[in-house]
Amino acid sequence: MALQSSMREQISGLGPWFHNLHLPDGTQTSPDHPFGDFPSFKWQHVASAVPDDLTGWSVLDIGCNAGFYSFELARRGARVLGVDVEPLYVRQARWAAREFDMKDRVDFIEGDVYGLLGASQHYDMVWFTGVFYHLRxxxxxxxxxxRATRRLMVFQSMTMPGEERAVVPTDVPLNRRELMLDEHWPKMAFVEHRVADDDSNWWVPNAACVEGLLRSAGFEVVSRPEHEFYVCKPVSVPAESSRDLARIAASIAAPTAS
Ligand SMILES: C[S@@+](CC[C@H](N)C(=O)[O-])C[C@H]1O[C@@H](n2cnc3c(N)ncnc32)[C@H](O)[C@@H]1O
Structure with a gap:
């Protein structure tokens, strides 16, 4: 009992928590989460779409938060690096790694997805859930x-309601731009202010847009195990998509404008 209350004190000292982790002694980090047992109930649906045995796989968990997915993937044998911009979440994840006795399989660092611009590492799997819509x-x-994905990428984004897709022509004549007014045209809503009182939300795509974005980045969707979740494998990147990234990388390596 005393042990549990000291555990609860530690959890509360590290709060607020977004991930409800079930710790080995039975305590939970966010038992009253407004979404329910989050993200465990999401994982129940996604788990079977990811290989059971990840022995020898390297995984990058971008926006890892308190590390729920990092821990699940490490339990399957992967070596996981979790990265998050928020120092509080990195502290939570490191603390939980000690509680789970998983420090030899997971590392958590403070960092930004844009940090990949200067990185050359590749990972067998990149876990990229719950982050896309937070990005400008x-x-x-x-x-x-x-660029960082070798075998598999798991993507999730908040989306606009609806699954319908407009038939999109391969070319839109300038005088036919009204085609883009079709309500099912691939699109992202720009959020200048807030969604759910959160000012870190910027872009909310519809499902057609998610699929187009994934294709144009060089991913093929292999399954959709849960609402808004896409399991993807890397395929070749369309030439027109890779041009800008190459230019950005080059201008960072050798800046020309002053
Ligand atoms: C909605 S939570 C999703 C957490 C977890 N990935 C999941 O799916 O449950 C968004 C997380 O992304 C992190 N984040 C936001 N912007 C980021 C960025 N530019 N680079 C890395 N992490 C970011 C936030 O700090 C937060 O932990």
Whole structure:
């Protein structure tokens, strides 16, 4: 009992928590989460779409938060690097890694998805869930994720309601731009202010847009195990998509404008 209350004190000292982790002694980090047992109930649906045995796989978990997915993937044998911009979440994840006795399989560092611009590492799997819509430069991030992915990428984004897709022509004549007014045209809603009182939300795509973005970054969707989740394998990147990333990387390596 005393042990549990000291555990609860530690959890509360590290709060607030977004991930409800079930710790080995039975305590939970966010038992009253407004979404329910989050993200465990998501994982129940996604788990079977990811290989059971990840022995020898390297995984990058971008926006890892308190590390729920990092821990699940490490339990399957992967060596996981979790990265998050928020120092509080990195502290939570490191603390939980000690509680789970998984420090030899997971590392957590403070970092930004855009940090991939200066990195040359590749990972067998990149886990990229719950981050896309928080980014002001989401397509840059997706292109960087593609560059870092060797075998599999798991993507999730908040989306606009609806699954319908407009038939999109391969070319839109300038005088036919009204085609883009079709309600099912691939699109992202720009959020200048807030969604759910959160000012870190910037872009909310519809499902057609997610699929187009993934294709244009060089991913093929292999399954959709849960609403808004896409399991993807890397395929070749369309030439017109890779041009800008190459230019950005080059201008960072050798800046010309002053
Ligand atoms: C909605 S939570 C998703 C957490 C977890 N990936 C999941 O799917 O449950 C978004 C997470 O992304 C992190 N994040 C936001 N912008 C980021 C960025 N530019 N680079 C890395 N992490 C970021 C946030 O700090 C937060 O932990």
């Amino acid at each position: 430069y989401p397509t840059l991030a997706l292109d960087l994720v593609r």
